[in-house]
Each structure stands twice: as structure tokens, then as C-alpha cells.
Amino acid sequence: MRKEKMATRDAYGKTLIELGRQNRDIVVLDADLSKSTRTEYFAKEFPERFFNVGIAEQNLMGIAAGLAASGKIPFASTFAVFATGRAYDQVRNTIAYPGLNVKIAASHAGITVGEDGASHQTFEDISLMRGLPGMTVIVPADAVETRFAVKKAAEVKGPVYIRLGRPKVPVIFDETDYSFELGKGIILREGKDATIFATGIMVSRALEAADVLADKDVDVKVVNIHTIKPIDEDLIIRCAKQTGAVVTAEEHSIIGGLGSAVSEVLAENYPVVIKRIGIQDEFGMSGDAGELLVHYKLTSKDIVEGVESCLKMKKAL
Amino acid sequence: MSSIEETIKKLEQKTKIIRSYIIKMLAEAGSGHPGGSLSAVEIVTALYFHVMNIKPEEPYWPDRDRFVLSKGHAAPVLYAALAEKGFFPVEELWKLRKTGAMLQGHPDMKGTPGVEISTGSLGQGLSAANGMALAARLDGRKSRIYVLLGDGEVEEGQVWEAAMAAAYYKLDNLMVFVDHNHLQIDGHVEEVMSPEPLKDKFNAFGWHVVEIDGHNLEEIIQAVETAKGIKGKPTVAIAETIKGKGVSFMENQVDWHGKAPSREQMKKALEELGGVLDA
Numbered sequence: 001m002r003k004e005k006m007a008t009r010d011a012y013g014k015t016l017i018e019l020g021r022q023n024r025d026i027v028v029l030d031a032d033l034s035k036s037t038r039t040e041y042f043a044k045e046f047p048e049r050f051f052n053v054g055i056a057e058q059n060l061m062g063i064a065a066g067l068a069a070s071g072k073i074p075f076a077s078t079f080a081v082f083a084t085g086r087a088y089d090q091v092r093n094t095i096a097y098p099g100l101n102v103k104i105a106a107s108h109a110g111i112t113v114g115e116d117g118a119s120h121q122t123f124e125d126i127s128l129m130r131g132l133p134g135m136t137v138i139v140p141a142d143a144v145e146t147r148f149a150v151k152k153a154a155e156v157k158g159p160v161y162i163r164l165g166r167p168k169v170p171v172i173f174d175e176t177d178y179s180f181e182l183g184k185g186i187i188l189r190e191g192k193d194a195t196i197f198a199t200g201i202m203v204s205r206a207l208e209a210a211d212v213l214a215d216k217d218v219d220v221k222v223v224n225i226h227t228i229k230p231i232d233e234d235l236i237i238r239c240a241k242q243t244g245a246v247v248t249a250e251e252h253s254i255i256g257g258l259g260s261a262v263s264e265v266l267a268e269n270y271p272v273v274i275k276r277i278g279i280q281d282e283f284g285m286s287g288d289a290g291e292l293l294v295h296y297k298l299t300s301k302d303i304v305e306g307v308e309s310c311l312k313m314k315k316a317l
Numbered sequence: 318m319s320s321i322e323e324t325i326k327k328l329e330q331k332t333k334i335i336r337s338y339i340i341k342m343l344a345e346a347g348s349g350h351p352g353g354s355l356s357a358v359e360i361v362t363a364l365y366f367h368v369m370n371i372k373p374e375e376p377y378w379p380d381r382d383r384f385v386l387s388k389g390h391a392a393p394v395l396y397a398a399l400a401e402k403g404f405f406p407v408e409e410l411w412k413l414r415k416t417g418a419m420l421q422g423h424p425d426m427k428g429t430p431g432v433e434i435s436t437g438s439l440g441q442g443l444s445a446a447n448g449m450a451l452a453a454r455l456d457g458r459k460s461r462i463y464v465l466l467g468d469g470e471v472e473e474g475q476v477w478e479a480a481m482a483a484a485y486y487k488l489d490n491l492m493v494f495v496d497h498n499h500l501q502i503d504g505h506v507e508e509v510m511s512p513e514p515l516k517d518k519f520n521a522f523g524w525h526v527v528e529i530d531g532h533n534l535e536e537i538i539q540a541v542e543t544a545k546g547i548k549g550k551p552t553v554a555i556a557e558t559i560k561g562k563g564v565s566f567m568e569n570q571v572d573w574h575g576k577a578p579s580r581e582q583m584k585k586a587l588e589e590l591g592g593v594l595d596a
Contacts, residue, residue, distance in 0.1 A: 027455070051451065051486075059444045059478035066448020069426070069434055071379070072455070074448075089438055090475070094445055098426045098435040 005168040009107040011143035012164050013038025015150040016075060020046045026154065027067055029053060029076045031060045037077040037107045037164075057082045061090035061102070068100040073154055076102060080109035080163060081122035084129055095159050096132040103153045104129075107164040110251035111279065111296050112201065114166070114289035121284035127256025129161040130229050136160040136182065137229040139250075139258075141203035144173040145226055148180035156182065163200065165251075167289050170204045172224075185232040187239075191221035194245035194307050194314075197236065199225045199258045202249035202277070202298065209303035220307055231261045233269070240272045245314045247275045247306045251298055254278040273313040275306040321535065324367060328534045330593075331401065332362045336563045337587055337594035338397035338410055344583035346414040349422065352573040354394040356498040356531070356558040357465055363537040364463055365398040373403040376430040380458050383433045383449050387442025387476075388467035388496065389423040390575070395432070396420050404431035440473025442466070443493065447479055450488040450551075461545070464493045469501030471512045477522070483551045484523030491551040492544040493524075496531060498560035500571050519553045531556025565589060 019026045020042055029051045034040040043050040053060045057078055064076040076083070083106035084091065095102045106125065113121045129137050138153065138160065140146040146164065153160040172188075185197070189210050198206035203224045210220045221243055225232065240246055246266065248259040259276030266272055279296050293299055335358050343349045361384075365371070369382040386395045393413070400407045405419065412418035419428050423437025434445045446464045453460040466476065483491055495515065503509050512518070519526045525547045529536040537556070544552035560574070561567030564586040567578075578586060584596045 049455065053478075053482055056475075056478035056482070058441075058475040059447070059482055062441050062444020062475065062479065063448040063451065063482065065434065066445035066450075067452050068448070069445065070449050070452030070456075072448075072452050090441055090444070093438040094435065094441050 004171045006143035006171055007166060007168045008140050008143060008146040008164040009038045009166065011146035012105055012107070012150055012162070013041040015147045016042040017045055019151065019154050020049065023073065023154070025071060025073050027051065027072045027074045029060055029064050029074055031055055031057050031078040031082070033078050036079070037105070039077045057087040058090050061087040062094055064102045065094040065100050068102045074102050075105050077105045077107065079120060080106035080125045081120055084125040084161070085122065088128060092132060096135050099134050099158050101157055101159070103160045103162065105150065105162040105164060108166045109163045110165060110200070111284050111292045111298065112165055112167045112251065112289040114292060115286050117286035118283040123253040123279045123284070124256060125163065126228055126252050126258070127260070130256065130261065134158055135229065136227070137163070138227050139163040139200040140226055141200055141224055142169060142172045144171060144175050144178055145180065148178060149226060152180055152182055165201060169201050172204055172207070180226070183227045183230040183232055185235045186224040186226070187221065188224055189220070189222040191219040192243060193219045194247060194310055195221040195223060195239040195243045196247045196249060196303060196307065197223050197225050197258065197262050198249040199228060201251050205298070205300040206249050206303055208300035209307065212300065212304050213307055218307065218311070225258055228258055228261055231265060233265050236262055236265045237269050240266050240270045245273050245310045247277060247303060247310050249277040249303050252278055253281065255281060273310050273317065275310040277303055277306045325534050328362055328366055331366050332358050333591050333593045334401060335362055335394065335397045337590045338400065338407070339393040340564065340578060340583055340586045340590070341594060341596070342393055342396065342410040342413045343577040344580060345411045346577060348414060348577050349393060350390040350575045351393070351567055351578065352500065352560040352570070353388060353467060353496065353498065354391045355562045355564060355567065356560045357391055357394050357496045358563065359532045359534050360465060360494050360496065360537055360556060361394045361398050363534050363541070365402050367538060368541050369463065373431070376404060380460055382461045382463065385434055385442040385446045385449070385462065385464045386424055386436055387464055388439065388470050389436030391465070392420070392422065392424050395424060399431040405429070439467070439470045440475040443476055443479035443483070446491060447483050447486065447488060450483070450491040451486060453490055460490065462491045464491070466493055466495050468495055468497045468499065468506050468512060468515070469509070471495065471515070472510045480519065480522045480524065487549045488551045489548050492541065493551065493553040494531070495553060495555045496558050497555055498558040500560045500569070500574065502574050504571060515555055523550055525550050525552040526555065527552065528555045529557070531558035532562055563590060
């Protein structure tokens with residue numbers, strides 16, 4: 001892990017400019033949050049291809065659908081809570097059902113929204129998007145992965161949900177030797193005692209947890225699941241077979257997100273003990289993002305404890 | 318006869334065919350929405366058989382005009398026009414709503430040639446039409462986008478988000494028809510949740526507004542021509558219509574919003590429509 005930090009939304013904004021230069025069909029829409037989602041970078045360079053629809057998320061998704069139906073590749077951005085909640089029916093019926101080529105790149109997902117509180121913190125967005133047939137769901141772990149994921153999203157046909165965050169997060173990957181394969185997890189560390197499947201900002205925390213566990217002679221495998229849908233079933237089953245214990249880590253509700261996806265795969269294919277690290281069935285609250293991560297048990301220490309309790313269960317079997 | 322008179326006469330004949338298709342496909346389906354399909358027959362017929370620049374043999378021709386049926390439950394009127402125009406065989410109409418059939422209860426763009434956007438959840442078509450109009454402008458195409466809204470449908474807030482945006486973006490390649498048939502499922506539109514004054518609302522939102530008789534083909538065509546001449550703003554034609562128009566026992570009857578005719582009722586309706594289609 002490098003010392004550098006960068007928010008995934010920043011990487012998104014910069015990548016849009018790259019895409020805009022390469023392809024005239026790339027258009028970007030926002031709903032009065034272009035400064036926060038970083039679509040303002042694109043707006044400055046390509047004003048004629050940027051549409052700020054104002055505070056109207058339903059219309060945002062509908063216009064994006066119409067642009068896609070006419071051959072454009074729209075990236076529609078707003079906060080994740082509004083993109084997936086406020087405009088759920090528009091995403092469902094006018095984008096996902098017809099399989100339109102709309103990329104929903106939503107920032108400010110999860111508890112790290114911080115001070116704005118529960119109304120703006122979504123822990124159910126992955127769940128909502130994952131339930132839609134044909135919707136690809138990507139949660140990048142850092143700025144480098146975001147760049148690759150956004151470019152891939154522009155390449156593939158069909159609707160894609162990209163979950164982005166507000167805070168600066170550690171840069172994990174090296175651009176020169178990183179490759180993004182849609183629907184394929186990435187093994188970041190080999191280990192034999194347990195597997196941690198992590199997504200988004202929890203990937204760097206999982207790596208930290210692995211270091212701590214190594215000092216305790218616990219050898220864990222760490223896997224980055226950047227694509228929640230389609231989920232990498234083969235890799236998940238293989239890791240479960242190799243380690244016999246699984247911990248999932250996500251900045252999302254334990255209901256409906258990565259933890260659920262991994263549990264579904266393993267329950268049907270290769271049942272092992274599983275511990276889900278994530279937000280319990282509750283709403284968020286205002287506070288400093290770092291403090292909230294501690295409060296909601298989303299630290300590397302919580303992952304360590306998760307692995308330890310999982311290993312205890314495994315032993316008791 | 319002048320050429321416009323001939324045109325109108327031909328279109329009138331088409332409306333009988335379209336209405337007959339609607340009745341028969343709904344009777345075959347055993348469910349669906351006759352009232353709001355019949356009220357929009359003249360508008361849809363004028364668009365598909367006179368106004369719009371489309372190629373049934375090339376449904377995805379990029380320079381085509383587009384029609385968005387925002388009130389998706391009126392799918393039968395769209396399907397009838399598409400079949401009669403040659404987008405797909407007329408036989409498909411008799412499989413409407415059946416398991417495995419192409420024609421879904423509400424329009425599905427993925428499976429049906431000629432359907433420009435999937436609709437059914439009300440209030441969303443105008444937003445999509447905005448996107449199409451913006452795309453046409455970006456690409457420098459002459460395509461025009463036509464939308465049919467229901468007068469109950471405009472109770473959806475998203476319609477007004479989209480109306481605001483269409484005027485803000487000066488979408489003069491966009492034209493909306495409001496099928497003002499005054500009835501929605503639970504009763505009179507004015508009593509359930511009045512959208513009135515509709516004309517003033519659209520005016521206030523920055524639209525050019527015309528009021529027409531939605532069953533008068535000449536007025537519909539004239540409104541389209543007027544809209545083409547209006548620069549810098551979208552046009553809406555508030556079309557005064559009769560729900561269930563053309564079938565005596567369905568006209569102005571709220572119960573015929575979402576109920577299919579029986580075989581007997583179908584026969585009676587087809588007779589009333591001049592017997593252009595066998596039962």
C-alpha cells in the first residue's frame with residue numbers, strides 16, 4: 001500500500017475527462033451535486049455534453065435513459081442515497097428493465113458521508129442495485145481501481161452501478177501493474193486459515209487486518225471483490241475450499257450486499273463458517289467519518305475479531 | 318377533394334382499423350386498458366400515418382422521429398399502429414399479454430420493434446423524451462420527439478421535473494400531447510386530484526400551449542405544424558378527448574379504464590366501428 005490518499009470520486013471525475021476526449025458519445029448528467037461528485041471537471045471541459053438537471057433525481061435517470069436510447073453513453077451522478085433510493089423506480093423501469101446503456105456513478109456512499117447523517121448515508125444501495133436483473137454493480141477500492149472500473153463501465157453495454165465514496169482513501173494499487181477484469185475478484189494476499197472477501201474502502205482495512213493476524217500466526221487470504229454483480233462464484237468457492245472459513249467486509253449493510261452475495265454462493269455450493277463485517281440492520285448518524293467507522297465496527301480491528309470468531313466456529317464444528 | 322381532405326379521409330379510415338384492432342386484441346387478451354387507448358386513437362394515427370418520419374423496415378434508423386407513449390397502459394393503441402404500419406405482423410396483436418408473447422401488457426422496447434422506450438410506471442416518458450431530444454440536438458439530427466401523456470398521469474411529480482427541464486433546454490424538437498379524457502381509475506381526474514389549470518401550468522413552465530379537439534385529425538395535424546414553427550420552446554397540445562371514444566358503451570365510462578370486452582361486447586364494438594375487422 002502506498003502512502004498516497006485519494007477519494008474514489010476524485011478519480012471518477014478525472015477519468016470522465018479522459019473518456020470524454022476519447023469518445024464523443026460520452027455525456028454526463030448530475031443533479032446539482034457536480035462539485036461533490038466531481039462531474040464538474042467534465043462540465044468545464046465539455047459543457048455541451050454535460051447536463052445539470054437540477055435537484056430532480058427522477059428526471060436525471062429518465063433523461064439519461066433517453067440519451068442512452070439514442071446511442072449516447074450517459075454517466076448519471078448524484079449521491080448514492082438519491083441515485084438508488086429516490087430514483088429507484090426510474091432506474092428499475094426505465095433503465096434496468098430495457099437494459100439501457102446508462103452508467104450510474106454515485107458518490108457519498110456508506111457511513112463515511114459523515115456529518116450529514118443518516119438521511120444522506122446509504123447502506124442499502126448495493127442491495128437495491130444488486131436485485132435488479134442485468135445491473136452490473138462495481139465498488140472500487142481505491143483511486144486506481146476506480147479509473148479502470150469507470151473505463152470498463154463505458155466499454156460494456158448495459159446498465160452499471162459504480163459506488164464511490166466521499167473521503168480520501170489509501171491508494172492500494174499500482175497503475176502500472178493493475179488490470180481490471182469485470183466480475184473477477186483479485187487475490188491480494190495468499191493465506192490458508194481463512195479468507196477475507198472485502199470491497200470498497202474495506203479492502204485496505206482487510207490488508208491491515210491480515211498484517212495484524214500474521215503477527216498472531218494466523219494466515220489469511222485477502223480477496224478484493226470489486227464487482228459485486230456478477231459475483232466471482234468460482235473464486236469464492238475455491239477460496240472457501242482452501243481455507244474453510246470466510247469473513248466478508250463492506251461499508252454497507254450486512255443485508256443484501258457483499259456479505260449476502262458471498263453467503264448465497266457458499267450456501268449453495270460449499271458451506272463454510274462465515275462472519276459478515278458490515279453495518280448491522282440500522283440507520284447511520286452524524287459524526288466524523290473516522291469515528292463513525294469505529295462506532296459501526298468497520299475497522300481493521302473488527303475484521304481481526306471477525307476472523308478470530310470465525311476460526312473459533314470452524315474449530316467447534 | 319383537396320389533398321388535406323383526402324388525407325383526413327384516409328386517416329379516418331385508419332382510425333377505424335386501429336380502434337378495431339384495439340378492441341379485438343383486448344378481447345383476445347382478456348385484460349388490458351381500452352378506455353385510454355381509444356381516447357388516443359386520432360393522435361396516434363395522425364402521428365404514425367401522416368406526421369412522423371419513420372421506416373418500419375428499419376426501426377432503429379438513427380434519423381427517425383420518435384414517439385414515446387408515456388401513458389404506457391395505452392399500449393394497445395401503440396401496438397395497433399405499429400402493426401398496421403408494418404413494424405411486426407398483425408397476428409402478434411392477438412397474443413397480447415399471453416405468456417411468452419412479444420407484446421407485453423405495457424410497452425417493452427427491448428422486445429418490440431418500434432417501441433422507443435419502455436413505459437408503464439407512470440410519469441417517466443417525458444424525461445426519456447427530453448434525453449432523446451437532447452441527443453438529437455447533440456448529433457445535429459432533424460428528428461422530432463412526440464410524447465403522449467395522460468391527464469391523470471400528470472399528477473406524477475416527475476412530469477413537472479421533466480416539463481421544467483424541457484423548457485430550460487429549449488427543446489423545440491419536442492412535442493407533447495396530453496390525452497385529456499378526464500377520467501382516471503378512481504373517477505374524474507378533476508375530483509381525484511385535479512391537475513387544472515393545465516394550460517396555465519404548462520404556460521408557466523415555459524411551454525407553447527395549444528388546445529385542440531383530440532378527435533379532430535385536422536386540428537391534430539395543424540397543432541403539429543404549429544409546433545414545428547415554434548422556436549426555442551417545446552409545445553404541448555392539450556387534447557380534449559373522450560375516454561372509450563368510438564365504442565358507444567365504453568364512452569365516458571370509468572369502468573372501461575382497465576377491463577377487456579367480452580366476445581359479445583367485442584362483436585358489438587366491431588360492428589359499431591364499421592365492420593372493418595372480423596370478430
